[in-house]
Amino acid sequence: MEAPAMPQSEPATPPAGYLRMASSQFMRHRLQRVSLYVICGIALLALFADFVASDRPIALRFQGELYVCPNLTNPASLRAHDNRRLLDEMGPDDWAVFPLVPWGYNSHDMDAVLAPPSTQHWLGTDSGGRDVFARVVHGSRVSLAVGVLSVIVLVFIGVLLGSVSAYFGGLLDLVLMRIVEIVHAVPTILVLVTMLALIMPTGWKSVVAMMIVIGLVRWTDVARLVRGEILRIRTMQYVEAARALGAGHARILFRHILPNALSPVLVTATFAMASAILLEGALSFLGFGIPEDMASWGGMLNDVRGHTGAWWLAVFPGAAIFLTVTVYNLAGEGLRDAIDPRLRV
Amino acid sequence: MLSYTLRRLLWMVPTLIGITLLCFLLMRMAGNDPILAQFQNPMHRQQISQEAIEQMRKLYDLDKPWYVQYARLVRRLATLDLGTCWQNGRPIVEVIGEALPVTLLLSFLSMILAYLISIPLGVYSAVKQHSLGDRVLTVALFVLYSLPGFWLGTMFIVFLASGKFVVCPWTQDHACFPLQGWHAFEGFERMSAWGKVKDVTWHLVLPVVTLTYPAFAALSRYMRAGMLETLRQDFVRTARAKGLPERTVVFGHALRNSLIPIVTLIGLELPELISGSVIVESIFGVRGMGLVALEAIRMPDYPLVITIVAFTALMTMLGVLMSDLLYAAVDPRIKLGERAG
Numbered sequence: 212m213e214a215p216a217m218p219q220s221e222p223a224t225p226p227a228g229y230l231r232m233a234s235s236q237f238m239r240h241r242l243q244r245v246s247l248y249v250i251c252g253i254a255l256l257a258l259f260a261d262f263v264a265s266d267r268p269i270a271l272r273f274q275g276e277l278y279v280c281p282n283l284t285n286p287a288s289l290r291a292h293d294n295r296r297l298l299d300e301m302g303p304d305d306w307a308v309f310p311l312v313p314w315g316y317n318s319h320d321m322d323a324v325l326a327p328p329s330t331q332h333w334l335g336t337d338s339g340g341r342d343v344f345a346r347v348v349h350g351s352r353v354s355l356a357v358g359v360l361s362v363i364v365l366v367f368i369g370v371l372l373g374s375v376s377a378y379f380g381g382l383l384d385l386v387l388m389r390i391v392e393i394v395h396a397v398p399t400i401l402v403l404v405t406m407l408a409l410i411m412p413t414g415w416k417s418v419v420a421m422m423i424v425i426g427l428v429r430w431t432d433v434a435r436l437v438r439g440e441i442l443r444i445r446t447m448q449y450v451e452a453a454r455a456l457g458a459g460h461a462r463i464l465f466r467h468i469l470p471n472a473l474s475p476v477l478v479t480a481t482f483a484m485a486s487a488i489l490l491e492g493a494l495s496f497l498g499f500g501i502p503e504d505m506a507s508w509g510g511m512l513n514d515v516r517g518h519t520g521a522w523w524l525a526v527f528p529g530a531a532i533f534l535t536v537t538v539y540n541l542a543g544e545g546l547r548d549a550i551d552p553r554l555r556v
Numbered sequence: 557m558l559s560y561t562l563r564r565l566l567w568m569v570p571t572l573i574g575i576t577l578l579c580f581l582l583m584r585m586a587g588n589d590p591i592l593a594q595f596q597n598p599m600h601r602q603q604i605s606q607e608a609i610e611q612m613r614k615l616y617d618l619d620k621p622w623y624v625q626y627a628r629l630v631r632r633l634a635t636l637d638l639g640t641c642w643q644n645g646r647p648i649v650e651v652i653g654e655a656l657p658v659t660l661l662l663s664f665l666s667m668i669l670a671y672l673i674s675i676p677l678g679v680y681s682a683v684k685q686h687s688l689g690d691r692v693l694t695v696a697l698f699v700l701y702s703l704p705g706f707w708l709g710t711m712f713i714v715f716l717a718s719g720k721f722v723v724c725p726w727t728q729d730h731a732c733f734p735l736q737g738w739h740a741f742e743g744f745e746r747m748s749a750w751g752k753v754k755d756v757t758w759h760l761v762l763p764v765v766t767l768t769y770p771a772f773a774a775l776s777r778y779m780r781a782g783m784l785e786t787l788r789q790d791f792v793r794t795a796r797a798k799g800l801p802e803r804t805v806v807f808g809h810a811l812r813n814s815l816i817p818i819v820t821l822i823g824l825e826l827p828e829l830i831s832g833s834v835i836v837e838s839i840f841g842v843r844g845m846g847l848v849a850l851e852a853i854r855m856p857d858y859p860l861v862i863t864i865v866a867f868t869a870l871m872t873m874l875g876v877l878m879s880d881l882l883y884a885a886v887d888p889r890i891k892l893g894e895r896a897g
Contacts, residue, residue: 389567393574396876398868400831401849405861406582408853489704493835496706497850515710516839519718519735529707537702544698 233474236549243545246538253535257351264345266293266315268307273297275304282310293318314342316349316506325521335523337514343523347531349506354535357421357491357501358484364426365487366480369433374472376434377441378464387434395431400493402428407499417501421494425487433479440472474550481543485536492532508532557884564877568870575869576633579862580626629859633866642857651848652863658738659844662836663829665760666768667822674772675818678779682787683806694780700773705832709766709839717762733762736841763840767832771825778821782814789813816886823879827872 238244262269265282267289272278281289292300294313301307312333314320320332320340328335334343376387403424412420444450445468453467494500495509503510511528515521610619617625632638638648677697681690712733715721719731734740738759739752747755786792787810795805834846841847845864852860 389570390574392567393571393578396571396827396869396872397575397578398827398830398865398872400834401853401861401865401868402579402582404834404850405579405853405865408856409582409585485702492704493706493831496710497835497838499853509706512707512710515714519714520720522714522721525707525710525714529704529710532704532707533702536704537699540698540702 233546233549237545240545243541246541246545249534249538250542253351253538254355256348257355260316260349260352262310264312264314264316264342264348265310266313266318268294268297268309271297271307272305273301273307312342312344312348314345316346317341317504318345325518327521328523334527335521337511337521337524338518343511343527346506346511347508347527350508350511350528350531351535353418353501353505353507354488354491354532356418357425358488358539360418360422361425361429361487362480362484364422365430365483366433366476368426369430370437370469370473370476372430373434373437374441374464374469377438378445378460378468384438388438391431391434394428397428399428399490400497403490403494404497404499407494413502414505417505421491421500425490429483429487429490432483433476436475436479437472440475441468444468444471478543478547478550481539481546485539485543488532488539489536557881561877561881564880568873568877571873572866572869573630576630576862576866577626579865580629580858581622583856583858583861584622584625629862632859633863638863639859641852641860642855648860648863651860652845652867655843655845655848658842659833659837659846662738662760662763662767662833662842662844665764666771667825667829669764669768670772670775670825671818673768674775674779675815677776678818679783679806679811681776681780682783685784693776697773697776700769701777703769705766705770706835706839708769709762709836712762712766713839734759738763738840738842738844763836763842766839767829767836770832771828774825774828775818775821779814779818782817783810786810786814816883819886820879820883822882823875823877826875830868830872 237247256263261282267282267285268278269282270277270279271281271289273289276288278284278286278289289297293315294309297307314332318341320336320342322340323329323332323336324340325338326332326336326340332342332344334347336342337346372387372391376384406424407420410420410424450463450467453463458467491500491507492509492512495507496512498510498513501507501510503513508528508531511524515524518524613619617628620628636649638652640647641651677693681693684690713735717731717733717735722732724732738756740747740755740759744752744755787806789810792805792810795809796802800808830846833844834849836842837844837846838850845868849861849864852864
């Protein structure tokens with residue numbers, strides 16, 4: 212008896228790879244394309260925040276000395292000068308390239324406290340005379356840092372526990388899923404506020420604290436998802452084949468099963484990014500998150516509570532959070548449609 | 557069913573122990589002495605002798621090792637002998653008894669509103685799929701879904717309640733809505749019953765809207781998806797084929813079946829609602845559980861914080877259990893307590 216004939220005709224062009232297929236699917240929708248560009252734009256803004264708004268020039272010749280990027284290096288000899296004083300004290304040979312907005316995120320302009328938007332301060336100032344535009348620009352750093360880092364933490368925990376739980380099953384699975392339930396039943400905001408109130412972090416430590424704290428309570432969705440995916444994949448024939456070939460647990464799990472379970476995680480991670488940014492905003496808004504001397508969008512909104520007449524304090528930082536959360540959610544929706552072949556029409 | 561429910565209820569005990577232990581250890585790990593922290597708080601500069609501090613520590617078990625402390629705390633929780641707040645010496649039961657109805661009222665109202673709005677919207681969107689109305693609704697719901705509640709609340713305060721930008725068209729002299737609280741601060745007791753209802757309603761408009769819209773945006777999306785799926789089912793086609801009017805098909809056949817997943821979402825929306833009410837209460841100065849919890853955490857008042865956390869966790873778990881039971885009750889195909897596959 213002859214073996215059934217293999218299909219003869221190879222397609223002329225090799226079929227597009229999974230990544231190509233998914234990305235072309237993603238880019239097909241205008242709104243999703245735009246959301247991706249906005250995400251990149253916000254990331255660039257966060258990266259180059261010091262060149263957009265800073266209380267030091269980008270390049271400067273001052274009292275016979277040349278400074279390159281004092282906005283980054285913050286040299287000791289310039290520490291007492293902000294842009295305005297520099298401009299006053301500059302000699303005839305001196306020159307400076309100022310950033311787009313000559314205010315830092317924490318420089319107080321005491322002549323303009325709670326000033327409405329003007330040519331001096333494009334988006335107005337807060338109750339400490341700090342420029343709202345500069346703070347919104349620098350706030351993107353905190354938001355993205357907290358978002359990205361906490362997503363890394365929660366994906367790591369979720370993937371690890373979810374895959375171990377599904378692959379080994381039994382008592383371990385039972386215990387881990389019970390833990391998932393415990394963490395899931397925890398009233399998130401209250402516990403986060405408790406943790407942060409106790410740690411009382413300052414400076415960039417607060418970002419680290421925030422990332423760990425958010426990651427620690429938000430990994431359950433990823434764990435459940437990964438567990439479900441792996442339970443589905445575990446029974447597939449190629450896994451059996453790998454086992455028959457003598458592959459160990461670690462190799463089967465990490466080499467054969469996990470890569471196939473990860474693409475839905477990408478979708479969850481994108482949504483988790485949006486919700487982490489929201490959570491950071493809410494915590495800072497409640498006054499428990501990022502300290503006030505750092506720029507964070509939620510913290511800026513907190514300032515409105517004592518100054519309800521300052522509409523610019525309410526509108527702009529909030530709009531920044533809204534925009535960022537929206538584009539991540541949009542990208543997440545697009546990714547889901549692009550990655551999940553079952554939804555493809 | 558009964559044994560399943562009992563088993564789930566029993567599982568709540570270790571879960572609660574886990575949560576309270578976690579919370580307790582966190583507070584212990586912070587390492588600062590709560591008694592000292594209270595009296596070093598610049599808010600109330602009180603002179604207090606070392607002796608009095610020692611006495612207070614004894615009273616609150618702070619001189620004992622952590623497991624004894626925790627065990628006593630659990631015993632207090634279990635016997636509902638909750639003790640008094642550190643802050644003002646009032647019984648915790650009394651403080652919670654005052655705050656809980658406010659939060660429940662807020663959550664209950666917004667839950668009902670969310671369902672009342674989202675079900676018709678979802679049905680409309682699904683029945684008129686790809687129409688202009690559907691597309692506009694989908695985008696609007698997506699935008700609402702991403703809108704931060706604390707921002708919307710702040711915007712409400714600034715533009716509708718501060719009275720500085722929008723002057724109320726019907727009263728002319730002050731803001732459309734009150735700035736703080738869930739009832740008038742002065743003269744509330746003297747109001748007639750109807751006056752009280754009116755006053756509370758007027759105070760709760762902004763908080764309830766702020767609390768409702770995330771749930772309603774999510775629910776509408778689920779409703780639309782569920783309805784779309786049901787409309788594609790064979791039995792709907794059969795109903796149409798045998799000549800039933802479209803109204804009967806949509807409302808009698810499709811709607812009733814797609815309500816199942818929506819009803820069960822109540823339990824899953826509950827944690828969201830609790831988180832949301834913390835923020836909303838804080839923005840609008842409504843003294844519910846959320847605001848009390850925030851104050852307790854600021855103090856820090858260990859017994860009060862742990863009581864509230866345990867309580868909200870219990871509520872969440874009961875909500876999830878309720879939604880699972882509801883799921884089985886409305887859908888006879890689902891058998892609870894039997895392990896699948």
